[in-house]
Amino acid sequence: MPTVEASEQFEIDASRDKCWNFFSELSNIASCIPGCESVIRIDDTTAELRVKLKVGYLAKTFQMKARFKEVLPPGHIAFVGNGPDAEVSGALDINPTEIGSRTSVKYSIEIRPISVVGRTAVSMMGKDLVKKQVRQFVLCVKAKLEV
Numbered sequence: 001m002p003t004v005e006a007s008e009q010f011e012i013d014a015s016r017d018k019c020w021n022f023f024s025e026l027s028n029i030a031s032c033i034p035g036c037e038s039v040i041r042i043d044d045t046t047a048e049l050r051v052k053l054k055v056g057y058l059a060k061t062f063q064m065k066a067r068f069k070e071v072l073p074p075g076h077i078a079f080v081g082n083g084p085d086a087e088v089s090g091a092l093d094i095n096p097t098e099i100g101s102r103t104s105v106k107y108s109i110e111i112r113p114i115s116v117v118g119r120t121a122v123s124m125m126g127k128d129l130v131k132k133q134v135r136q137f138v139l140c141v142k143a144k145l146e147v
Contacts, residue, residue, distance in 0.1 A: 006130040007108035010138050014145040015101045019094050020074045022145055026066060029079070029092075032140035034133045037061065045071075049081065055129065060117060062086065085118035086111055105141070109134060 012019055022028050026047045030039040035052040042048060046067040053060055064083035071077050075095055081088035090109035097104050111130065113119040 003110050003112045004130045005108070005110045006134045007106065008131075008134050008138055009104065009106040010142070011097060012103045012105060012142055012145050013101070014103055016074060016094060016096045016103045018145060019103045019105060022141070023077055023092050023094065024071065024073075026068060026079070028144075030066065032137050032144070034136040034140075060085075062118075064088065083114075085115045086113050088112075107134065107137065107141075 026045065027039045027041055030036050030047060030049050033049070033051055035054065036049060037052050038050045040048040042065075046065065049064045049066055051062050051064065053062060062083055062085050064081040064086070066079060066081040066088075069078040069080045069089070076091065076093055078091045079089070088109065088111050090107070093106040095104045096102075109130070
């Protein structure tokens with residue numbers, strides 16, 4: 001089963017420092033993942049997540065251990081997540097814009113199914129649903145940072 005990928009570049013009405021402080025906490029990133037039911041912080045770079053995926057009348061809760069893979073202040077964070085059903089990798093690139101205190105962010109994610117349940121979920125999700133989830137993530141981030 002091939003991977004499913006999606007990305008979005010967007011601007012936030014907040015300083016680069018404010019964005020960096022938000023994204024450098026794994027629990028903040030996880031709190032904006034659509035369907036994230038719980039985040040248990042293990043340490044500064046690792047957390048256990050429970051994410052409920054719902055497609056139509058079908059729903060499944062996935063458990064995953066997520067960690068920062070690479071942190072290059074103040075502009076790049078890469079993360080990975082591993083669970084029995086899927087592996088996830090993603091990145092955030094954070095750059096100031098030339099307009100006031102706005103910040104440009106590029107968010108990308110790749111999902112690789114492992115189990116039969118993971119492959120079924122990814123085949124049902126398809127590219128469109130992953131794009132919708134990325135959009136929901138962006139809207140959540142903007143809501144939390146543009147206060």
